[in-house]
Amino acid sequence: MNRSNKRKDRWKKGSAAAMAAVLLALPIAEGRGAARGAEAPASAAAEKADPAAAARSEAPNAARVKAQAMVDALIQNYGVTGAQYAIRDKGKIVLSGGTTLDDNGGKREIGKTSMFGVGSVSKMYVTAAAMMLADDGKIEIDRPLTEYIPDFKMTDERYKEITPRMLMNHSAGLYGSHYKNSMLLGDNDSQNYDSLLANLSVQRLKSDPGEYSVYANDGFQLLELLVERVSGMDYSEFLRQRVGDPLKLNFTRTPMDEFDRGALEPIRLPGMPKALPPENANILGTGGVYSNAEELTLFGDVLTGEHPELLSEQSVEAMLQPEYRKGVWVPETKNAFGYGLGWDSVDLDPFGEYGIRAATKGGDTIMYHSALISLPDDDISIAFLTSGGSSLYNTAAATDVLLEYLKQSGKIANVLPAPTYKKPVKTDMPADMKKYAGLYGTVGETRRISLNDGETKMPAMMSGMIPEQTYVYTGSGEFTSEDGRTVLAFDEQTNGHTYLRVRSDIEMEGIGGTRMAFYEAQKLDDNRLExxxxxxxxxxxxxxxxxxxxxxxxxxxxxxxxxxxxxxxxxxxxxxxxxxxxxxxxxxxxxxxxxxxxxxxxxxxxxxxxxxxxxxxxxxxxxxxxGIGPLYAGRSSVVTIPASGSVRWFKIPAAAAGKTLTSDFPEGAGFAVYDKTGAPVEISAASGSKTAVLPEGGLVVFGGKAGDALKVKLERK
The missing domain is CATH 2.40.128 (Lipocalin)
Known part of the structure; x- marks a missing residue:
């Protein structure tokens, strides 16, 4: 379905200037399971005449082995059910492949035309779109955003200082993200995007614009709106006309486009015998693009300056500048994060150790995950896409594969060995370090940090990739973990705040590692309550x-x-x-x-x-x-969705536990059942089922449009 007329009216309020149109939606030309592989030189004679071409021809053999090992590890250990990768060198695909699982869990070769959601790699598309408008002279990225979106308002007057650059480098000071109704199964409802300005209008900023960079999805939604307002066209249409057609992209789309959804790589959940309906990330500028690995590397050529007719070399270089260094930042130079414009990192570790400039962007929806790494000075890009897993895993895997390719093609001599670690040696902690003990806060939680006898115990960090452990004082204001991989310190920053800083070399079994340096928490002053x-x-x-x-x-x-x-x-x-x-x-x-x-x-x-x-x-x-009451435990009942909300929650009483719930509901309605730990038991929108056995002490939620009546029957079988 198309975006609402309300949305169309909104972007018509902006500039009437329309962009030159070059792309129409193209039909899916190849089915899934199509043949793929490295593009070989035309002849053996050509290889002899061009040793570099011969090296590129041979390189995929070792790189392919490495890539397939990464895919196997991701499927075996990291919840991945489909993976696809590609390397493009000097405009040519030199490696392409992957694996997918069928409904029975069997492995088969993936089709090179299979499409994945690329998640936040979509931010590179909207950043490029904004820079194209700058190339056209239609915007200036350091002018106030309100010049292009005059109805953008917030309760904090500092919003008038926000510029397009600040949206692209995450420094606008926005709270972060409005996720409500943004990622839907088989539904491209645009209400999340349509309510963006209304949601922001009642918010304040959390920092001065430009003070520091911190990831903010809403900024890229605003960029999407800017592109629509200035170009006078729908964002999906802009991508088709300015990116897709010139590059002949047959498999790069958004949820708002018409295309064969059967081309999307299936998304699967444990315990469900069939794939879920298509996942639609309806926040396009933030995370809504679908593509495949080969086409994503072709877009990587645009981002590294190989298509100046689409994006000027000046804009490419502007996007690759270390924007993150303009504000408050951790002092480490080796890090998985270091924002440019759109990019997560413009100096990705460990490529700098080889004298190679590397930029990367990772992306995650709920079910799709992606990584794009581009070497702008070498005209090489790698894309690694998965269903299931995490962009962090994809980036680690892509890094190892790309290093292997660089070695085999003669661009680096060897791949450096992984660092080794020793058990830390504790030393006496200076007395003045105790001033850093106290209450610390991060988003969603607070914790008390004690520094007793030169030791501190920390809970797990980075979703458990840094385990809970004790850290001992090792000198120079640092505490080192038992395994030697993680170092803590306390920074008194220029903004007046004290931060707990973490530096960790995270190892992920079978797929490599990554260096992370970040502020974990901020020291808080006591807040006395009446x-x-x-x-x-x-x-x-x-x-x-x-x-x-x-x-x-x-x-x-x-x-x-x-x-x-x-x-x-x-x-x-x-x-x-x-x-x-x-x-x-x-x-x-x-x-x-x-x-x-x-x-x-x-x-x-x-x-x-x-x-x-x-x-x-x-x-x-x-x-x-x-305020949540018990589900009626009798044989029959009706749950009516109120006008005030989309869903109604119920506790499962003892009298209903063990019974089989059967629900008859209108199109678009449904239910979800959870056990007492919060784990899902049944989600009708995902499985298509209308029945579920109710667990003791669990919850059930019914949803639909206002006024929908869902008939419920409970039977003990």
């Missing part, structure tokens, strides 16, 4: 609040923690979930953390209606667990 506020927050402590306005076909129901907020009250310090408590019903974001752990911040606002407490946060409305 008695009434402390009492109100004490009552909420430990309670869970459930989102009411997420469509039932959202992929977030697969990971319900995204749709819940459990309140953690830090009474001594006066914080809750990392936010600073203002009064009995309000708390505001306290974290101003550059890079990773400062993203997607939120405020907390509580209201009451009819004796039930509701929470407003990150653009969503949540209901307290106290």
């Amino acid at each position: 008695k009434g506020a402390a009492a109100a927050w004490s009552k909420r402590d430990g309670k869970t609040y459930y989102a009411l306005d997420e469509k039932i076909n959202s992929l977030f129901y697969i990971s319900p923690s995204i749709l819940t907020k459990k309140i953690a009250f830090e009474k001594e310090g006066g914080y809750a979930n990392g936010t600073k408590i203002v009064d009995k019903d309000h708390a505001v974001n306290a974290a101003e953390i550059p890079v990773m752990n400062g993203r997607d911040t939120f405020d907390l606002t509580f209201t009451r209606q009819g004796g039930v407490e509701y929470l407003q946060a990150d653009g969503r409305t949540y209901v307290s667990e106290d």
Whole structure:
């Protein structure tokens, strides 16, 4: 379906100048499972005449072995169900392949035309689009954004200082992301994008524009809107006309395009015998592009200056500058993150150790994951796409494959050995280090850090890739982990905040490693609460609040923690979930953390209606667990969706546990069932099933359009 007329009217308000049109949607020309492989030289004579070409011809043999080993490791150990890769060198595909799993879990060769969601690699497309407009003289990236989107407003007057450059380098100071109803199964509803300006209009900034870079999806939604306003055309159409047709891209699309959804690589969940419906990331500039590995490397040629007719060399070089160094940043030079314009890193480690400039962008939706690494001075790009897994895994795998290719093609002599680590030797900690003990906050949580006898214990970080362990003082203001891989320090930064800094060499079995340097948490001042506020927050402590306005076909129901907020009250310090408590019903974001752990911040606002407490946060409305009643345990009932929300939650009472729920519901409606740990038992939008056995102590949520009536039957079988 097309974007709403409301949206069309909005981008018509901008400049009437339309861009030159060159691309129309092209039909899918090749089916899945089509032949692929390295493009060989035309003849043996050509190889003899061009030793470099001969080296490139032989190189994929070793690189292919490495690439397939990476794919096998990802499938075996990291939840990947399909993987596709390609390397392009001097405009030619020299390596292409991958593996996919069928419905029975059997492996087969993947079709080179199979399409994946590229997630946040989509940010490179919208960044390039904005820079194309700059090349055309239609925008200046250091002019106020309000000149191009005059109805963009926020409650914080500093928003008038935001520029397109700040959106592209993540330094605008935006809270981060509005995810509500953004990633849907088989549904390209654009309501998330359509409500962008309204959502931002009631928010403030978390930092001065340009003060530091911290990942912000909403900034790239604003870039998408800028492209539409200035060009006068729908964003998907802009991509087709300015990128797709000149490059002859047959398999690069957005959810708003008409194309064969059967070309998308299947997305699968454990325990489900069939693939899920197509995943639509309907936030196009942020994460909504589909492509395949070969076409993504061709777009990589645009980003590295090989197509100046599309993107000028001046714009390419501007995108590759180390923008992250303009503001507050960790002092390390070796890091997986170092923002340019759009790029996650413009000096990706370890390529610098070989004297090679490398830029990278990773991307994640719920089910698709991607990595693009480009070597702008060598005209080489690699893309690694998966269904399942993580962009971090893809980037590590792509790095190892690309290094192997560089070695085999004679561009580097050898691949450097992995670093080794020793158990740290503890030394006496200076007494003045104790000033860094105390309360620290990050997005969503607070923690107390103690520094006793030169030791500190830290919980797991980076989703468990850095394990929980004890760190000992090893001198120079640093604490080193038991395994020697991770080092902690405390930085007093120029913005007046003290940060816990982490540097870690993370090893991922079978796919290589990565160097991460980031601020984990910010030291917080105690926030003394008046008695009434402390009492109100004490009552909420430990309670869970459930989102009411997420469509039932959202992929977030697969990971319900995204749709819940459990309140953690830090009474001594006066914080809750990392936010600073203002009064009995309000708390505001306290974290101003550059890079990773400062993203997607939120405020907390509580209201009451009819004796039930509701929470407003990150653009969503949540209901307290106290307001969730039991599911009727009798044979038949009807659940009606109210006008105020998309879903209704119910607790599964003991009388209903073990019974089989069967629901008859209108198109677009459905339900999800969770056990007492929050793990999904059944998600009708994902499986297509209308039945589920209800677990003891679990939850069931019904959803649909306002007024939808879902018939429910419970039977004990």
